[in-house]
Amino acid sequence: MKLTLPRLIELPQTSYELAEPPKPAAGQKLSDRPVLSLEERHGTAPSDAAETRRSESPLREAVPAGRPLFLQEADGSWSWLPAALSAPTPDAASLSARSRAAASPHAAGNLDSPPDSAVRALALPNSLQRDASPDPLADLDGPPDAAVPAMALPASMRLDELPPLPAGCPWLLLLGDDGEPCGCVSAAAALEELRQSFRRLRAGFEATLETVDSAITVINADSEVIAWTGEAERMFGIRREEIMGHPADAFFQKERLQVLRALTTGEVLRAAQHQPRPDMHAVIHARPIELGGERIGAVAAEQDITSQIRLNQQLFRMTAKMQHLERKVERLDPSGADPFSAIRGGSPAVRASVETARKLASAKAPVLLLGESGVGKELYARAIHDAGPGPDAPFIAINCGAISPTLFESELFGYERGAFSGADPRGRKGKLDLAAGGTLLLDEVGEMPLELQVKLLRVLQERTFYAVGGTTLRRADCRILAATNRDLLAMIADGRFREDLYYRLSVVTLDIPPLRERTGDVYELLPAFLSEFALLYGRFIEACPHEVVQRLAAYDWPGNIRELRGAAERLVLLATDGVIRMEHLPPRLLQEMGREGTLVKEGAPPAAAPVRSWTGAPPAPAEAASGGPVSGGPSPGGSVSGGPAFGGPPPSGPAPGGPSLGGPVSGYGYGSHPLPPARWPDSPEDYERERIRRLLEAERGNKKAVARQLGISRATLYNRMKKLGMPL
Numbered sequence: 001m002k003l004t005l006p007r008l009i010e011l012p013q014t015s016y017e018l019a020e021p022p023k024p025a026a027g028q029k030l031s032d033r034p035v036l037s038l039e040e041r042h043g044t045a046p047s048d049a050a051e052t053r054r055s056e057s058p059l060r061e062a063v064p065a066g067r068p069l070f071l072q073e074a075d076g077s078w079s080w081l082p083a084a085l086s087a088p089t090p091d092a093a094s095l096s097a098r099s100r101a102a103a104s105p106h107a108a109g110n111l112d113s114p115p116d117s118a119v120r121a122l123a124l125p126n127s128l129q130r131d132a133s134p135d136p137l138a139d140l141d142g143p144p145d146a147a148v149p150a151m152a153l154p155a156s157m158r159l160d161e162l163p164p165l166p167a168g169c170p171w172l173l174l175l176g177d178d179g180e181p182c183g184c185v186s187a188a189a190a191l192e193e194l195r196q197s198f199r200r201l202r203a204g205f206e207a208t209l210e211t212v213d214s215a216i217t218v219i220n221a222d223s224e225v226i227a228w229t230g231e232a233e234r235m236f237g238i239r240r241e242e243i244m245g246h247p248a249d250a251f252f253q254k255e256r257l258q259v260l261r262a263l264t265t266g267e268v269l270r271a272a273q274h275q276p277r278p279d280m281h282a283v284i285h286a287r288p289i290e291l292g293g294e295r296i297g298a299v300a301a302e303q304d305i306t307s308q309i310r311l312n313q314q315l316f317r318m319t320a321k322m323q324h325l326e327r328k329v330e331r332l333d334p335s336g337a338d339p340f341s342a343i344r345g346g347s348p349a350v351r352a353s354v355e356t357a358r359k360l361a362s363a364k365a366p367v368l369l370l371g372e373s374g375v376g377k378e379l380y381a382r383a384i385h386d387a388g389p390g391p392d393a394p395f396i397a398i399n400c401g402a403i404s405p406t407l408f409e410s411e412l413f414g415y416e417r418g419a420f421s422g423a424d425p426r427g428r429k430g431k432l433d434l435a436a437g438g439t440l441l442l443d444e445v446g447e448m449p450l451e452l453q454v455k456l457l458r459v460l461q462e463r464t465f466y467a468v469g470g471t472t473l474r475r476a477d478c479r480i481l482a483a484t485n486r487d488l489l490a491m492i493a494d495g496r497f498r499e500d501l502y503y504r505l506s507v508v509t510l511d512i513p514p515l516r517e518r519t520g521d522v523y524e525l526l527p528a529f530l531s532e533f534a535l536l537y538g539r540f541i542e543a544c545p546h547e548v549v550q551r552l553a554a555y556d557w558p559g560n561i562r563e564l565r566g567a568a569e570r571l572v573l574l575a576t577d578g579v580i581r582m583e584h585l586p587p588r589l590l591q592e593m594g595r596e597g598t599l600v601k602e603g604a605p606p607a608a609a610p611v612r613s614w615t616g617a618p619p620a621p622a623e624a625a626s627g628g629p630v631s632g633g634p635s636p637g638g639s640v641s642g643g644p645a646f647g648g649p650p651p652s653g654p655a656p657g658g659p660s661l662g663g664p665v666s667g668y669g670y671g672s673h674p675l676p677p678a679r680w681p682d683s684p685e686d687y688e689r690e691r692i693r694r695l696l697e698a699e700r701g702n703k704k705a706v707a708r709q710l711g712i713s714r715a716t717l718y719n720r721m722k723k724l725g726m727p728l
């Protein structure tokens with residue numbers, strides 16, 4: 001707010017040019033010096049300049065008593081001659097005595113000898129007396145003895161820019177845009193104006209606080225509450241008169257007071273979610289108040305978002321219901337759904353591979369799916385299967401790398417009763433039998449033992465096989481798809497893979513490109529995965545900042561889409577306040593970023609902002625997720641846990657900036673399975689255990705479905721669960 005200094009008095013009514021004073025002759029006393037020439041510039045001239053020159057006190061006569069008199073030096077500086085005011089009926093003798101006593105040529109009070117160097121004198125009009133300010137000299141301890149440096153300020157100066165006034169100068173000279181004096185104001189009047197401005201400002205401030213629909217708390221440097229709005233009264237049930245002027249921590253738990261944290265650490269918190277009371281959800285912002293580099297207080301603003309959260313919960317339930325129904329409808333009428341819709345990515349490479357896969361769906365020929373780990377080979381295989389045989393046809397996947405060579409044959413071909421010791425006495429069907437009428441996917445086919453490769457070749461050629469220990473020839477009535485991330489031709493050259501099997505399997509090959517060759521797909525895959533996990537964990541993800549998306553798009557993705565999916569899951573789990581932050585990214589991404597700095601890949605949309613380089617260590621999961629919902633209710637000693645920015649997750653880094661990934665990740669309010677941050681694991685094993693546990697819960701114990709979600713085989717899932725000490 002710009003508050004212009006008031007021009008209480010317009011200048012100049014009378015202005016005088018002071019002639020160069022003649023030097024006193026030798027032996028001449030100061031008081032005997034010839035008087036100065038006074039030349040009128042404005043207003044009425046002294047009646048007779050020559051007479052004035054001869055008069056004993058021309059300046060005093062020319063300048064009516066009681067007016068402030070400003071003198072300007074040759075260097076442009078101003079001083080104020082208080083004696084012009086001080087002695088309406090001056091005692092010439094005493095003035096002279098004082099002036100003689102004063103060493104300065106500016107000896108004040110001596111109107112007989114104005115300063116030698118002054119080039120201009122400005123006298124203020126009598127109307128000055130109407131100024132409500134008191135007599136400017138009244139506050140001085142007796143008449144001053146010297147001209148006082150006067151403050152000359154631009155008339156347009158803001159009141160809050162007012163510099164400290166020189167001691168003993170109760171007047172401020174105001175200068176217009178041209179640098180010429182245009183008025184003056186007494187210090188007392190300026191103070192009054194400041195007081196009024198402050199009152200106006202405070203009225204505006206209080207009205208603003210009440211207009212904003214938030215519970216606002218302001219504390220001073222001593223952590224005393226200096227502002228407490230009506231909404232704060234409503235949210236926390238504490239009346240203004242009870243809390244104002246008291247330390248905030250007398251009412252709330254100190255360690256949960258975000259406003260106090262902002263004061264002590266200078267942290268800025270933006271849009272963090274928390275629960276000030278068990279029945280209430282709020283979004284909180286907090287920041288320190290700084291003045292001249294000093295922290296003088298802090299402010300917190302909280303908004304009650306309980307109704308939005310409730311709506312989100314409803315939306316979440318409806319979405320879950322809708323998805324459930326969609327799946328049911330798809331099962332009843334599979335013709336309606338596109339089996340390839342699960343394969344996301346608009347890059348030409350993905351579109352081309354999907355088109356090829358579509359063409360292959362109707363035939364029964366083997367297909368060899370090639371691509372790095374996690375590119376989606378199994379997803380493609382499933383889509384090819386779904387687009388082929390009927391809805392009830394089985395899809396059986398076997399991970400050739402995860403089964404020990406001794407068990408492999410019985411896994412693939414099954415075994416007859418009593419085939420070997422330790423076997424199920426009733427015998428067991430192999431994967432080829434289980435896949436009858438459907439599809440068998442031989443995942444990681446490059447890992448298949450050589451001796452089994454011969455047997456598989458026979459199956460492919462003759463479509464028949466024997467179960468282990470069996471004598472009856474069985475029909476292999478399934479489509480065989482194979483997938484590998486190995487270079488099979490190199491393996492053939494090394495004698496580790498049979499050439500004849502290779503040519504049998506690769507009647508058609510489908511190359512699936514790695515994610516780093518189609519980074520544009522990250523922009524499509526990421527929101528889809530964030531949505532999926534937000535729904536799974538019942539989290540509301542407000543936004544994914546652009547810099548996070550950019551970092552993800554710039555990463556090399558050795559683990560491809562499986563790794564991206566895992567990163568998205570981590571982001572959802574760590575963004576306890578609904579905001580994804582840079583430090584929520586997996587450490588390897590941050591480390592690589594530290595090494596590489598900014599990196600934007602081909603295929604990524606143009607960046608709105610450069611990726612910030614990161615050198616700090618990422619927080620431990622436990623650290624990043626501490627805080628969270630606040631338990632309400634009074635605490636011992638009458639304080640309440642959960643207050644203005646009271647609690648809520650501590651900010652784990654600077655607020656994200658820049659555009660977000662299309663705003664809220666749709667419809668995932670607090671769902672029925674919120675992950676309490678307190679239970680956030682602090683080791684990778686705990687994390688994996690918790691992840692599997694949650695998926696099992698979501699899939700009602702269906703391990704096949706969980707394995708699919710994790711992108712691993714059921715056998716691998718069992719292995720992992722066993723290693724993690726989980727009940728099987």
Ligand SMILES: Nc1ncnc2c1ncn2[C@@H]1O[C@H](COP(=O)(O)OP(=O)(O)OP(=O)(O)O)[C@@H](O)[C@H]1O
Nearest residue numbers: 342343344372373374375376377378379561562711
């Ligand atoms: N284009 C895609 N769109 C959506 N999800 C995908 C896509 N590609 C892969 N995924 C997901 O990534 C994960 C890994 O995919 P998948 O298991 O099919 O990869 P893979 O190539 O078979 O891996 P591996 O070689 O390790 O067996 C799965 O969760 C899968 O759903």
